[in-house]
Amino acid sequence: MRTFLALLLCISPSEGFFLNDDRCFGVCSCYSNIDCDRKQLTAVPTFDLPVFLLNKDYTHMQTSLGLNDNNITSIPFGAFHNISKLNMPLLSIYLGSNNISIIHNGAFTGLESIDDVGIYLDHNQLTTIPLDLTRMTNLFALDLRYNPIQTVSGPVIAAMFASNEITRLSLSSYEMLKKVMEVQDNSLEYLVLDGMTTRKMDPGLFQRSKTVPLSSITIEKSSFDNVTEVLCNLDLNSLTISGCPNLGDNVLQGCPQTSLWRLTIYESNLTNAWTPSALYNSPIRYLTVLGKFDRVPTSVFRHWPNLQSLTVGSNITIIEKSDFEGLRELHDLNLRANPIHLIADQAFATNTKLADLHLHYNNDIHLTSIPSSLQNLTSLSFVELPNMKCTCTAMGGVKGWHADYVSGQCTNIHMGIGTYIETKLTLCP
Known part of the structure; x- marks a missing residue:
């Protein structure tokens, strides 16, 4: 071009x-x-x-x-x-x-x-x-x-x-979807179902698709109340669910999937009762799950120790020491949708490959100091912080950080947090 x-x-x-x-x-x-x-x-x-x-x-x-x-x-x-x-x-x-x-x-x-x-x-x-x-x-x-x-x-x-x-192929017509699935040996790999009003998928809807290379499905703003037909008849690499009010905590139960490596769920009603047991044996590496979690669903994440990228939220206020324990391959952690006000010491102790950490929250100031748990992340190349008051006490745990590592604004002085760490924090006792 x-x-x-x-x-x-x-x-x-x-x-x-x-x-x-x-x-x-x-x-x-x-x-x-x-x-x-x-x-x-x-x-x-x-x-x-x-x-x-x-x-x-x-x-x-x-x-x-x-x-x-x-x-x-x-x-x-x-x-x-x-x-x-x-x-x-x-x-x-x-x-x-x-x-x-x-x-x-x-x-x-x-x-x-x-x-x-x-x-x-x-x-x-x-x-x-x-x-x-x-x-x-x-x-x-x-x-x-x-x-x-x-x-x-x-x-x-x-x-x-x-x-x-x-x-x-991207569709909103369920009748058209049924006709497409009747086509033998089609070449579909990526399917988007957006705005479908049907609540239940017909039994066997995707059964013929075992002969085609369909590997990715996105379901958006649809009325389906389960995805059993998808789980039982397809070997997916990627599944996205967004804005589907009838798909709740039991949405990913039933027939086991063993090939899924990317899962994205947002605009959902998921809570800490979410139990995606059908995916526990899948090699998930990229996970985005935004719902109504008030704490990190640690028991779920432990089934996927090879996670490399994780986005989770959106009502989490505290990060406990064990929340991300064992996720040794984690490279990118996005928590920016959450009003976090406390991150425990050693919260990221086993996440030694963590390079990108996103903690920014737009609505209010919740986190009041830079967590000491960030100090020993030797692979960290970028951290996105919420805007906060910059003082020697609040920033004391990160003396020596390079300014390029940090984004966020000081609320008490006209200065970026990274610049404060580089120029002002060095003068602190």
Whole structure:
């Protein structure tokens, strides 16, 4: 993309490509990608290119074309034909949050010269699956979330998967999900289920998917009351659950998963009664779990001694000595969602590889001094502290730290905590 940028900056306004130094295609910008988001467009630009650009080599570029948050209502025949002349290997076209209700036959004609194309049509007014998608052969990603799709044709979906190797799919229609799961030997790897109103997944919904490489599922803002079908029929590497009010402390019980290495749960109702027993034998290394925890769920974390990155919260006020005991591979610990006011001595005694520690809390000042438990973390390269009063007493335990290690602001003087440690703390008795 840098080559593309350099070329664009050499084009003079008189050639009709730029209107001024920071615009291309009329109102868009082309600094790192082609950005036409939020430009009050009512139609897709024509993307006219100067002739000399067409003779350049763009085969190394991976580019996104952003047309989100405009007022586009339809996609005409050959809308992206001119962009495709650059012959880049990958192009992601973002058309989310418009008012698109019509995609004309041949709308994506011309994109055949690009190896991989992603089309993102979320938050529009489509009532059927665009037939033009079945004519493509290079579609790798498709996002149809939050469209009022009323007609879901099994043959259309089958044809779409037959002609493309779609590895990423995002849906809000449960009926479409069922049709997709009926397609034998599809190439799905990443699936996003967002805004689904169905409470129960049909028995065997994912059973056929044992023959496909589906390894990552994200479930967002949906009404499902369990994920048994997911746990019992898929060997996942990554699972994300967000904003699903019916999925509580028993959400991850039942059929054991043994391959999951990334788990993300946020905007949840999880409490300290959370017992994800189905995952106890999974090699989880990256964990984010934000719920209503009032203390660190230590008994859960001990099942995953190889955790490397951990984010947990969001009502924890005290860090006990044993909370992270035994997590010897922990590199990144994020506690910034919590109003912590006390961290016990030796709280991180066994976390000898800890390099990044995040303790910042936006709402109030809770932690009043830098914990002594940080002193012996020899691998620590960055610590994010809450804003606090900087005094010799509060900072006394960290004399000798380099300022680059610390972020946060002194509340009693106009100075960063790192600067205070470097310049003022050395003068303390």
